[in-house]
Amino acid sequence: MADACKYSSGTLYHFPNFHFIREQREVKRFQKIFNRYLTRKLGLESVLRIRCSRGLSLHSFYGNFFIRSTDLLTLANVSPDAAVGAQLMIDEKLGDDRKEVVFQAALLYTSSKGRWDGLG
Numbered sequence: 001m002a003d004a005c006k007y008s009s010g011t012l013y014h015f016p017n018f019h020f021i022r023e024q025r026e027v028k029r030f031q032k033i034f035n036r037y038l039t040r041k042l043g044l045e046s047v048l049r050i051r052c053s054r055g056l057s058l059h060s061f062y063g064n065f066f067i068r069s070t071d072l073l074t075l076a077n078v079s080p081d082a083a084v085g086a087q088l089m090i091d092e093k094l095g096d097d098r099k100e101v102v103f104q105a106a107l108l109y110t111s112s113k114g115r116w117d118g119l120g
Helices: 002-006 024-039
Strands: 043-052 056-062 066-069 072-078 085-090 103-111 116-119
Touching: 043 056, 072 103
Parallel strands: none
Antiparallel strands: 043 072, 043 103, 056 085, 066 072, 103 116
């Protein structure tokens, strides 16, 4: 099962004691989830770069991806249902005159039609 999650951006559904005759409510739930899984938009061979203001750094990342460098992640595929988490670290005092910090994320992926698309 770990390999299935690794290459599906962490998507794994569990239906304990599923029986298609006894549990009509579970059948409808399965149909809804499976239909969403097959019809949602999908990006393939994607890379994600995340940057932040000076004095801050992204310490750790959480999700299903490969880390290429300190701010670059490679994902097997992405969908609107996928998420990535990051832990922020304050490297130096930000100062009293600084009232805001900035984050930038850019996602580059191949669409299911074979074109490179980007979100930023």
